[in-house]
Amino acid sequence: MLIPNDHPSHALSESSYLRACKRQSVEHVPVWFQRQAGRSLPEYRNIRGSGSILEAIADPSLAAEITLQPVRRYGVDAAILFSDIVVPVNAIGFKVDVVPGVGPTVDEPFRDRSDLQRLRILEPEVDTPYVLDTVRILVKELEIPLIGFAGAPFTIASYLIEGQPSRTHARTKSLMQSEPTIWHDLMERLSDIAIASMRSQVLAGASAVQLFDSWAGALSATDYKKYVFPHSQRVFSELENLEVPRAHFGVGTAELLSSMSDAGADVVGADWRVPLDEVRRRVGPDTAVQGNLDPAVCLAAWPVVQRQAREVLRAADGQPGHIFNLGHGVLPETDPEILERLVELVHTEGLHPKPLTP
Template identity: 35%
Template sequence: MKDSLFIKAALSQQTERPPVWMMRQAGRFMPEYWEIKNKYSFLEMCKTPEIAADVTMLPVDLLGIDAAILFSDILVTGEAMGGDLSFEQGVGPKFANPVRTAQDIDALDVDVTHRLQYVADAIKVIQQRLSALGDKQIPLIGFAGAPFTVMSYLVEGGSSKDFKLTKLMINNHPELAHKLLSKIATVTADYLNLQIAAGVNAVQIFDSWALALSWDDYTEFSHRYINEIISKLNRKDIPVISFCKGSSVFAPLMAEAKPDVVSIDWNVDLRDIKQRLPQGMAVQGNLDPFILYADKKVIKEKIHRLFERMRGEKGFIFNLGHGIMPDIPFDNVKYAIEVVKEFRY
C-alpha cells in the first residue's frame, strides 16, 4: 500500500492531490445500500462477513474513493462486553440493559475478541475483493468507537441529546466512570489489534460525542483512554487516525496521544490547526457535510477554496467534518469526489 495516496498522506508524505474518502460513505444516501438493508437487519449486515463486504465495497465501486472503510458500527464492542444491543428504524441504537451501577460495570466482560471474530472475517473477505481490483491500491480503514462515546451509549441506554446520565456518573461517581472507561479501553485496544491482524491498512478512533465534554472532562474521561489505546496498538506501517466532534477545540490534546492523523470538524481553519500540530502529523477533513446539499458550482468552489488554503502542506486527507447525511443526493457526493480527483497541486 505504499503507493496509495491515502497511506502517503496519512504518513505526511507528498501527494499530487489530496486523497478522498468520506465518513459514512457506505451508508443510507445510496439506493444500493437500501437494496441490501431492506433484506437484513443492521446487525445482520454487520455480522455477516459477505454482506459487510458488499456494503464496504459500494463506495469503491460506485464512487471511486481512495480508501474503503470497514462496514460495522462503533457499538459492537459494547455488545461484545454484554450489552443487549438493537437498532430501531428512526430511533437508532438501544441497549436494553443500561450500565449505571457498580454491579452493572462488574458484569461487563473484557476478554471478548472471540465474540468479534466476525469483524476479522469480514476484513479478510473485503481485502480479497480489494486485491481483485489489481493495481488500484485501495486501502481498508478499520475503526472503533472511543471509550467515552461507547460509555455514553451504555449509560444512557441509547442516543442522547444532553448526556445527563453520563455526566451525572462522571461528576457524582468518577470512580465508576473510570472503571467503566478502563474496561472499554482494554476491549477497544484488543479489538483494533484484532482488525490490524486481520489485515486493515489503517485504523480510525471515533469519539462522536466528545463535544459534550468540557476541556477538563475531555482530558480526564476521554483523552486519557484514547492515549492508552493508541499506546497499545500494533501500529507498524498502520496509520492511526483520531477523530472527534469537537476536534477543532481538542486537537492539541488529541495530538498528545500521538496519532498519525487528526481528523478535524468544520468549525475551524484547517491550515491553522495543521500548523499548530506537531511536525509530521497529518490532518483529515474538514468540509462541512451540509455543503453537499448545495449546487454543484458551490460544492466545487468550497472544495477548491479548502485545497488552495492547504496548498503546500504535506499530510492532508480530504474528508467531511463529520458523516454524510442520509438524504444528501448521491450525485452530489459523486460530483464532490470527482472534483477532488481532478485537482492537482
C-alpha cells in the same frame, strides 16, 4: 512489529492515503467519506433487506459488498469497514440495539459498579468472528487500503450510560464527576475492548484504524484532559507496535484538537467548524489532518459544493498530510453524483487549489 510481511499495508504503502497519513508527498490528495457506504447509495438500499443493521454486519458477504459499493462508485482512496462502533459491546452481552432514525439504544443502561461485570474482555475471534471474516474478504478484493475502527471509550460510555443518543450527556457527566473511580474503571474496560477490536482488524488485514470519539465535543478541555485523554492515549499507545496509521475523530472538538493529537494519533479528523489551516496549527506539524467539508453542503447544487470544497483545499494549501473528507458522515439524502464529482475535483485540484471566486 506484529503484522506479518505479507500484510496488505506493505503492498499498499505507496497508496495516496497511507502516504498522506505519514505526511509524505502524494500524486493527488486522497479522499474518502465517513459513512460512504450506506443509505445514500441506491445499490445499498437494493441489497440491504429488511433486517437490522447489526444483522447485516453479522453477514460477512453482505457487509463486504456494502463496503465495496462506494469504492466502485466514487473511486475513493480508502475503504472503511461496514460495521458499527457498538458491535463489540453488543457481542459481549451488554445488549445494544441500533434503532433506525435514533441510533444506539440500551435497554439496561450502565448505572453503578455492578454493571462493570457486564463488560468482560472482548475475544474478537470468538465474539466478533464475522467482522474479521469481512475484513479478510475485503483485503482480497481491494486495491486500496481498508480502514478498521472502534468507538472511543468516552463515546461508548455515553451510549451505555445514557441509554440512547443524548444532547446533554448529563448522566455521563454526572457519573464522571461524582464517581471518578467507577468512571475510570469503566473507561479502562472500554479501552481494552477498543484495543482488542482494532488490533484484531489490523491483524486480519486492515491497513489503518480510526478511533471515533463522536461525542467528545460535549466536554470542556479540562474535563477531557482529566477524564478521557489518559484512556484514549492508552488505546493509541497499545496499537503503536502495529505500525499502521491511527486516526482520531470527533465532532465539535475545536478546543480538543491539540489534546486529540497528543493522545498519539497520526491523523486527526476535524469537523467543519474550524478551517484546516487552523486545525494544522492546533494539532502541530507532526500530525496529518483529515476533513473537513460540512456534510450539509453536499445537499446543495454542485456550484455551491465546488466552491466550498475549494475553500477546504485552499485552507489545506496542498501541503503533505491532508486527507479530504467530510466533517462528519455522509447524510442519507446526499446525491451520489455530487460525491462522484467531489472525488474528481479533489483528485484534480487538491494539490494546486484554485483561487476562490465570488
